[in-house]
Amino acid sequence: MSDMIGYARVSRREQNPEAQIAELKAAGARRVFVDHGESSRISDRPEWKNCLDFLEPGDTLIVRRLDRIAGSERMAIEAINDLHERGVNIKSLTEPDIDTTTPMGKALFGMVAVFAQLRVDTIRDNTRRGLQHARANGRIGGRPRAMTPEQVDEAATMRATNKSLRYIAAVLGVSKTTVARALDDNTQRS
The missing domain is CATH 1.10.10 (Arc Repressor Mutant, subunit A)
Structure with a gap:
């Protein structure tokens, strides 16, 4: 049986996550995991890890906004991709296009993932070409040696x-x- 699980996060200890928790429960979250004073740029947050461990295939993770789980586009795509591979859906309450429980949400995420991979591949290809060009001109890439x-x-x-x-x-x-x-x-x- 699938569950709806919520995740809330506040960046500073003095902030109160109650509004997020109330919204998540009103949206159907049976249980809500909450991180206090944790940055979204750190993926090793204690309650985020507990939430990921708790989620099972078929469950839906509900968040108020995607920035609650990830502090960058790359982290968000990686998190959503990981959840998707595990059979877990994700739904954002304030970003209606981010709802992998719907066909349109799945399609949109698929397009975002393709463009993100294209960006990574392009950066990798440009770096490889730049290094080849440098080598052809007698330069070696990388950090300079500390000792002559x-x-x-x-x-x-x-x-x-x-x-x-x-x-x-x-x-x-x-x-x-x-x-x-x-x-x-x-x-x-x-």
């Missing part, structure tokens, strides 16, 4: 005379981890 080849040689010389990584890092003005990584990379190339 000369510093790596100097570090290897110091290490050969039994200087500690901490000592080498202090002399070269980098972290101990950077020295260890550079020496390891240098050994692997040799």
